[in-house]
Amino acid sequence: MTNFLLQGNNLYCERDRRILFENLDVSVSAGEVLQIEGPNGSGKTTLLRILTGLSDAYEGELLWRGKSVRKVREHYYQEMQYLGHAPGIKQALTAAENLRWYSVIHGSNSVAANDEKGNKRIADVLAKVGLQGYEDVPCHTLSAGQQRRVNLARLYLSSATIWLLDEPFTAIDKSGIRSIEKLINEHINEGGAVVIATHQDLESVPNLRRVTLSGVPGDR
């Protein structure tokens, strides 16, 4: 009996008659980081979208705590946080409004309320990603890196067990990367798990395993 949190067995996926990966086994257990590497176009984002359960374009078996994700989708989503390729924030809304909306749809009411406590929590979290004072600034006036940071701030508010992160360091500066690595370390120390697609060497992260997608084009 294994105690993997998330497990993909014998995954197969093709795009436009090109095999992205086949016979791929990925797994991550509590306290562990799984890094997905591979050249551009090798299917890192596709694999992550499959692992979220968003994409159905695969064959094979995907298990959350030993049960098929298709069957326990709702339980899985209660414990899963996904930061995708897209910015994931509404340009017209302020940083605080974006975070508040996320806290409602993720069912954590800690900052949902527009009261003193909620506002303070949001200010704290934004300060942690280097955006103190930006609570009420509409996101379309922020730079690409700052918008990325608003999205990353969700991780500080997250109570999810597993994080699936797709290129979280895009447009983030060096000190930002260090603090995200620190956050990842804290998360796995508390028994969480992380699946991350990135080209960064995650030097400071212990318990790191790597999966490399070859990206070698294979015809069907």
Added chain:
Amino acid sequence: MTGKHVTFSGLFLAMLKRDMVIAFRHPSDLANPLIFFLVVVSLFPMAITPDPEYLAEIAPGVLWVASLLATLLSLDLIFQSDYQDGTLEQLLLSPQPIYTSVLAKVFSHWLLSGLPLALISPLLAMMLFLPAQAMWTLVLTLLIGTPVMSFIGAVGAALTIGLRKTGLLLSLLVLPLYIPVLIFAASAVHNAALGISVTGHLALLGAMLALSVVLAPLAIAAALRISLGN
């Protein structure tokens, strides 16, 4: 594991508030269907005839076709921007019931497109010399019929979301489904102008609304999963 569910109204209101705030920060999107409605309706007297009797005859049809097209024009707004910035996939990945979120999104679409059309319609009806006794029926059919069109249209919008050129395909998908609404609503207004009872028509429109509130969100959620799944 404690359940991380917010209440139905909590989620519904949060979604509604979000879409409203976004819409009111882009007022031009907001005005588009309304201006389209105004322009189309005001072209008819110029193109056909300014004769009051003739205009009164065609007014129910003109008003309803124009509002149908205005709704069709605004369907893109429901999911497109959420799809592009990635918040739509986040919504699908949240542990909250997608039914509620979709219901809120369609409702806010109606508040921003159908409701203004219904409210401004008496003005345009006067311009077309629609008899005064049909005025309330016109507003009522629009109040019942436009949400039905928002719901049906949202199914089509959800299905075509990943495609690059959605305009024509969306119209082809959705227009045939709008026809029952159009027939019953326009003939209700017509009957009201003639002084005939319209209870039956309104009841049928109401039934369509009830059905679409219950069933459309399920279809929309399924369509979104398909569209985002590949």
